[in-house]
Amino acid sequence: MAEKQQTLVLLKPDALQRDLLGEIIRRFEMKGLKIVGLKFIRLTDEMLDEHYSHLTAKPFFASLKQFMMQTPVVGMVLEGFDAVSEIRKVVGSTNPREADAGTIRADFSMNVPSNLIHASDSPESAVTEVKRFFSDAELFDYEKITDRFIFGEGI
Numbered sequence: 001m002a003e004k005q006q007t008l009v010l011l012k013p014d015a016l017q018r019d020l021l022g023e024i025i026r027r028f029e030m031k032g033l034k035i036v037g038l039k040f041i042r043l044t045d046e047m048l049d050e051h052y053s054h055l056t057a058k059p060f061f062a063s064l065k066q067f068m069m070q071t072p073v074v075g076m077v078l079e080g081f082d083a084v085s086e087i088r089k090v091v092g093s094t095n096p097r098e099a100d101a102g103t104i105r106a107d108f109s110m111n112v113p114s115n116l117i118h119a120s121d122s123p124e125s126a127v128t129e130v131k132r133f134f135s136d137a138e139l140f141d142y143e144k145i146t147d148r149f150i151f152g153e154g155i
Contacts, residue, residue, distance in 0.1 A: 035076060038077075
């Protein structure tokens with residue numbers, strides 16, 4: 001059975017620099033996902049150390065942090081049925097050259113560091129990551145009248 005979830009998406013500096021914010025957001029909207037939080041975030045060393053704690057020992061970690069801090073990122077919380085897995089389908093594989101045609105990464109990116117977007121990889125990560133970047137006051141609950149046409153009656 002489908003589960004309504006909230007999940008985090010970060011649009012990275014390359015998405016901002018390449019003027020792809022609107023196109024990327026449009027793809028999530030076309031999928032039927034509801035934006036319940038949206039803001040610019042200036043990432044700090046501490047935020048990145050926590051967010052990418054599984055990568056701190058990697059030789060590329062310093063350059064990853066530098067890349068992520070060069071401009072603000074756009075943080076979004078999206079909501080929908082099975083949102084985590086559905087967003088991962090729209091985003092595509094971490095390596096854009098291995099991503100399925102039609103995904104954001106396959107269509108707009110060629111390398112891993114500049115792969116445009118971060119998306120939570122599990123429902124558990126999504127809960128943690130949403131709390132890391134958004135306060136409860138920054139998340140909105142509202143009725144989206146198109147939901148019944150996208151997901152069916154009784155949602």
